[in-house]
Amino acid sequence: MDAMRSAAHRVLLRCCAQDIERILRSNAPPEEHVALPLSAIALANHEPELAAALYARPLEVLTLLDEATIAAQVAMKAAIELREEEQQTAAAADTGAGGLSEPQAQGMLNVYGNVHVRLVALPAALDPRPSAMRPPMARLGCSQLHQLISVNGTVVRGGPVRVWESIHTYECTRCKQTFPLKSSLEDGGAVDLPDACPLQLQNQPCPGTKFKKVPGASIYSGFQEIRLQAATACLGLGEPPASVTVVLQDELADSVRPGDSVDVVGVLVPRWLSTAPGRRCELELVLVANNVTRTGGPGHAGGPAAVGPIGALSAAGDAASAQPGLHASSELIALFEDFWKAHEDTPIMGRNKILAGVCPGVAGLLPVKLSALLVLVGGVARREEGSSNIRGELHLLMLGDPGTGKSQIMKWACRASPGRAVLTTGRGSSGAGLTVAATRDGNSWALEAGALVLADGGLCCIDEFDGIRPHERAVIHEAMEQQTVHVAKAGLVTNLSTRTAIIGAINPRPGTTISCGRPLTEVTGLEGPLLSRFDLVLLLSDPRHPDWDRVVAGHVLSRGGAAANSVHSPDDPSEDGSCAFATTASTAAAGGLDGFPALPAPDDLKAPAPADPLVAASILEAPSSVLSQRTHVTATSASSSREPSIAEKIAARLKGSSTGVSLGDYRPSQVHTQAAAQKHTSCGVTSPSSASAPSSSAASAWTVDVIRAYITWVRSRPPPVMTPEAERVLVAYYGALRRSEERSTARSTIRALESLIRISQAHARLMRSDQVLLRDAVVAVVLADSSQQLLAIPGSDSITNARFPADPDGELQMQQQAVLMRLQLASLLPMGLPGVAHVVE
Incomplete structure (x- = not known):
């Protein structure tokens, strides 16, 4: 034990000298708790035996490090005083033998007894076992009991700061001496009295066995319990989010709020919930935090990271929950620069190639896909002097008929969001569920974050937006515009951040049709103040046009055939191009590393967007006996005539002539007309272009991983x-x-x-x-x-x-x-x- 104390003293003086000097000069109150950061990697490099003991017995070694801080402060104080004395002597010698030098004002150096060592930069493991110190939150169990681990997630609940008796003082009835006993969090703050007095009486062990508590001599500490939930972006399909209770002590208490993304280093211990006689014993796993660090950005883990070819930043050893493409690597940035250099003369063509990877499972909707991508990119937030912040996040409202792809766009946006992403519905959420709720926690109250708070710094998608009760819609006004939520519930008065972009989807009210000539308040049923907070409102009507029906049918059939020939399971989200790169020869040749996707080839990024296949017209045509003569004549004339192009329509508008132009009609191009003559006998799907054109089933190289990295x-x-x-x-x-x-x-x-x-x-x-x-x-x-x-x-x-x-x-x-x-x-x-x-x- 003496060797470990000496090692702890050496590593603190070697690795934390500047921080110890800062603490000595802080002039803080003597009873204040102060944090002393210590790098776990530096500890392992300088004192490997102490690091091994930290992994084997974390609670014991952490207590030893806290005790060593006092000796380290005393040694550092002596060194600083000696250094300052030498500097003053040298300054006096420089002024000459008879000169007078002004004494330099030096701050007082105070030694603090409540200094706690806080570990940072926890590695993945200190032994050959993989992911020993950074297990996924869903896998926390008995195998991690009394081990030092690190988990990251989002704070979904923050309880009140309470006080507990951390150190009890007892007096021996025999020798009349006092000794401290540290309480155990595992037993709910109780202490285990020794069988015999641990003190000496006349150089002999005291035989006393009875002790009494000394009133007024105990030491109290603050603590807070929070609920940490795994990031929703790291969850699989149908997987509920895992969560764990975290106990913050001393200066860590009240350091985080609901909605913060944090990285917690601590020890997993069991805590008894009920120890009353005659009742069933219950316990829960609790993470006693040694250090809590807010991550650099919502949605990515702090601390050591493993960077793959795509530049994915995730907790090392947590490959199962890693979200690829969070950060662009230098190789991928070079690909992006080369891509735009090749499209200097045709920038919109380059933009559309990126849009080809946006929700490829939905045909058409080019403005909607562009708007969804703009929401993910976001504008520029600014702060005007003397006023509040002006948000940079975009809010999008999609008003459309059922079956127009609104929900698919929102699901894709959640997968492509570089930060957090929360998907909910208006009918299943209340006003408190969207902002913040106050829940009962014993004899006090705690705050639980809602969807908008949990999506802080990311994206929140709300399907069936009109399902929110009218009297509860006003609570999200402040969250959408000022991006804060002020709470005054159950005696709790605070404000939380909601810096999130919102995508809402809504169907038209029954009995109404989507039309630009009707007021939006009448079609949507939403109030004007709420509609004014949406930056974009898009109207998605279901077009009834045979040519467009052929496009949609061909798109669905082609993707269905590609899914049937795929080796992925039907539940794999990569079927819509959201989690896998394009399986082209050049992409596969690039190769992957450690389970990360391979880099796309430059030619794949510059390739034209995959064309939409067409279904043979005969498949969608009804028997002639069913169709009326008027419908037959109209279809014949429509197929023989050519619709004017957009350029011709604009020219006609500018010349004041718009006769015969219907903006809402579908515009079949000449390529589609030629493609309609070529039919496959197997499924009736025709190719929209010549044989040299890209295959309709070929996926775009701009997958969700690449787009996510590009957005970042x-x-x-x-x-x-x-x-x-x-x-x-x-x-x-x-x-x-x-x-x-x-x-x-x-x-x-x-x-x-x-x-x-x-x-x-x-x-x-x-x-x-x-x-x-x-x-x-x-x-x-x-x-x-x-x-x-x-x-x-x-x-x-x-x-x-x-x-x-x-x-x-x-x-x-x-x-x-x-x-x-x-x-x-x-x-x-x-x-x-x-x-x-x-x-x-």
């Missing part, structure tokens, strides 16, 4: 700066929105301008741009105007059947021309566009 990378870049051209477009559209007689009051407040700024910033981030350019502002206006139809941009009202165009950069130029002409900003148009010179003149 673009969010870590410097925020984009707004250009004057973009400002003029946003302000002009906001002014037109305010002047419109048919404007929606809920969607035309000052929040609409802030939303436009956030959307344009998010698009600039997505495009890896350092500036918010004119194109970013135009995209923001087009997305925001899809539910308003103030500018009547051709193609903006057909969201559900919006597909990837053959020339996205040219189509954006046409949309840019339409937006600027209607906002009377023709001077911002490039002179190279047709029909622009005479307008500018």
Whole structure:
């Protein structure tokens, strides 16, 4: 034991000299508890025997380290005083023999008795067994009892700070001497009295066997119990989240709040719940914390990490619960830079290649997929002097008919979120379940975090948003805009952070139809103040068009065939491209490391988006005897005529002629017309392009892992700066929105301008741009105007059947021309566009 004390003294002086000096000069109250951080890796390097004893007997060695802090402080104090005395002597000698030097003011050095060693940087293991010190929370059990472990998760419940008698003082009735006894947390604060007096009486052991407690001589300490839950992003399909009770003592108490992501280092011990005679004995596993550290960002673990080829940052040894793609590695960043260098002339084409990996199980919905990706990227938060913070997170509301893919988009967004992700429903959640609830904890109350608090720093998806009770919707107003929740329940007054992006899904009210001409409050049933907090509102109507039905049917059949030939199980989430990389030859050749996905090849990232297959028209056509003559004539004329392209529609609008143009109709391209003539006899699925085109079943290299890493990378870049051209477009559209007689009051407040700024910033981030350019502002206006139809941009009202165009950069130029002409900003148009010179003149 003396050897271990000497080792503890040496390692504290060698590894914690600066921290000990800081504690000596802190001038804190003598009774205050102070933390002394000690690196577990440094401890293992300098004193391996002590580190081995720490792993075998953690409670004993941690107590020994706490006791060694007093001797270390005394030694460090003597060294500091000697050093300062030598400095003063040297300074006096420099002034000359008869000179006078001003004495330097030195702070007082105080030795503190309540210094606790807190371990940091806990390694994965100190012995050959894998994951010995960082087991998954779901696997905590008897095998980890009385072992030093580290777990990470989210604080879902925080109890009140209580006081317990940590050290009892007893007096021997024989020798009249006192001795301290440390209480045991495992026994609920009880102490075990010794059989004989541990003191000496006249150099002989005291034979006393009776003791009495000394009143007023006990030492009390504060403690707090919190509930730690495993990260929801690390859970498997249908797996309930594991949780464990954590006890925080001394200065650790009240250091975290519900909703914080923390990394806890502690010892797992059993605690008896009931020890009364005649009652069944019950115990629970409790983690007595030695140190608690807030992680650097929500959703990723702190401490040592294992970095794979994709740059996934996860707790070392916890490969089962690792979430790949959380951080982009240098290799993947080089791929992203090379990708955008190859698309300098066609940036929108590059953006659409990224969008091809967004929820590939749903056909169409190009604006919805773009909006979901912008929500994950987010805008730029800012703080104005003298006012509150202005959020940078985007809120998206999808209003659509049943079966339009709203839930699939939200599930994909949860998987692609780099931080936390919480998916819930409005009908199954109350106002307290979304924000924070006060629960009974013995004789006091505790706070339990709701969905928005648990998603702090990440994403919260709420399906059936209208299911939230009307009188409880007001509680989320503050959480959405100010991103805080003020609580005043059961005597608990505090505020919690809700810096989360929200994606909501809602069906139209019974008896109403989705139309831009009807007020959103009437169609959704939501109040105006709540609607004004959503940055984007997208209307997803179910189009009844034969050509679009062929696209959807071909998409479903092709993915069904790919799933049948896959080796994955039906429950594997990788079927929708969410957890596996594209199985191309170049990707497989890259190889993986330690279970992490392989890096995609540069050519795979630059490959065109997979085309949608078409179902043969004869499969969807009904017998001629059933169809009426009018339907037959209409179908014949529709198949023989060609729909005008978006460029032709815009040109017609600019010339004042829009006859015969229906913006809501589906636009079959020439490629689809040629593909309809080629039919497979096996399942009736036709290829949309020639044989040289990519296969319809080929997955995009932009999988959810790559997209997650890409989002993390673009969010870590410097925020984009707004250009004057973009400002003029946003302000002009906001002014037109305010002047419109048919404007929606809920969607035309000052929040609409802030939303436009956030959307344009998010698009600039997505495009890896350092500036918010004119194109970013135009995209923001087009997305925001899809539910308003103030500018009547051709193609903006057909969201559900919006597909990837053959020339996205040219189509954006046409949309840019339409937006600027209607906002009377023709001077911002490039002179190279047709029909622009005479307008500018």
